[in-house]
Amino acid sequence: MMQIDLSLKIADEEGGEDFPVDEQKEEREDDNKDKVGDDEQQEASSSQQSIQEILKTDEIYTLQTEMNRMKEENKELRKVVEQKMRDYHNLQMKFAFLRKSGQENDNPIILSLGSDVGSKGAHEAIDLKNQSPPQVDEIREDKGLGLSLRLHTQIDQHEEKREEMKAWVATDDMLHKSNLGGITSHTTSAMANRKPRVSVRARCQAPTMNDGCQWRKYGQKIAKGNPCPRAYYRCTVAPGCPVRKQVQRCMEDMSILITTYEGTHNHPLPVGATAMASTTSAPGTFMLMSGEEDSTSPISSSVDNLGQVRLSYPNPYLNNIINSTPPRGVVLDLSHNTHHLQQQLAFPSSSHSALKFKHPWAPDNLSYSNSIASSSDGANFQFSNSWGTDKKRSWNIEDDKSLAENVSDIASDPKFAVAVAAAITSFISKESQTAQTTAPALVLKDGERASTSSNKWKVESLSPSGKAQAFIEKDPH
DNA sequence: CGAGTTTGACCGGCGC
């Protein structure tokens, strides 16, 4: 899934560096031709040549040192990438595990990217590693962007949901103030015994979004509570494809198109829709193709009482979704850009931080790469937990600044959301197709195991801004 | 003429 070409083209660099040396050598030869017979000049030329040889040797030595340094750096980066791959895979397994085991109880799983702003429940959550709540707080204070797992007890479940809703509303208010445009997408995971569903919210003027697939409209209804008609489409790429989608305008904001995909394609997807390959629907593809405006925004997701998974950017229209047409499953909300993320972070810009931002793998920035990594193509991403062995990270203003930019950059990439949606819906899809009979348990990164007998899990990454966040909650049903 | 859209009828789930 994640492939980052970390190979260093040392050979090219060497060639490039050697070239000027050869030119200098030729120049020296030409000079020698013009000065044949002049002993003093020959001596001078000889000494000059020896000096140049020394310089050349120094240059070679410098290059070799640089090569070795880059090799070491490359090795470190490879280790980090491999570790991230393992973390991500483990997280996928955990999530699928938890969802399956959690079907017997009502507590949802919450996977979040970024800190859960104002989520009191998160603070009250019990850490998977049996850490005490103060340690959880410590994680938050750490301002890491890593991925953390939390186990929510049933006791604080309801209160936490209220707090999460409060957080949503608070974030919504900020968005209203900033009057941000952009794309909103929602991903909704399927109920345990239903087809996987993914809802995508996006600003789109067209009647429907171009998600790379072929659709045929088979019905239209005016849903209660929304004067905008809801259109029903089915995939016609291949006969018998069970995938269907519903398209409806948001009541509060007609510019927002809510597209809900359901089912899994039984055919290879056309070019441009490959992002759906690992998902149950096409929200990712939509996001890839809806390039209008700024599609970046902080990501957040949560689970409501209906057990739907909500993976969204802070969304002022969330209430509408919940109250009027509550989707089941995962909700991806990309209807807002992330300008406000940067505003919230409000760090003075500097070229240095910008450099870090563009090169998260810089040696002095590896602490970030331990938390979150994003490749240039954006479709590859990884998370890792930010607690446990990662406490040695040291944060400072520069880190915050770089992190803010990293978060913004990652969140701004629609492919990031695509990847998130793909991972989540992939889990959900797989889970819905397989029955889980093994004892509920969670294997942590360091080999620890945690019981999943409780009802609610939360996996979230922490960020200093608390704006780049994503939750995935387990369907309680 | 075929593919896609429209639209009223129909069906099943759910709550009262």
Place this chain on the structure above:
DNA sequence: GCGCCGGTCAAACTCG
């Protein structure tokens, strides 16, 4: 059991 509502069907219609 009844009504409401979401979702689907299918005949009629439109369009290229």
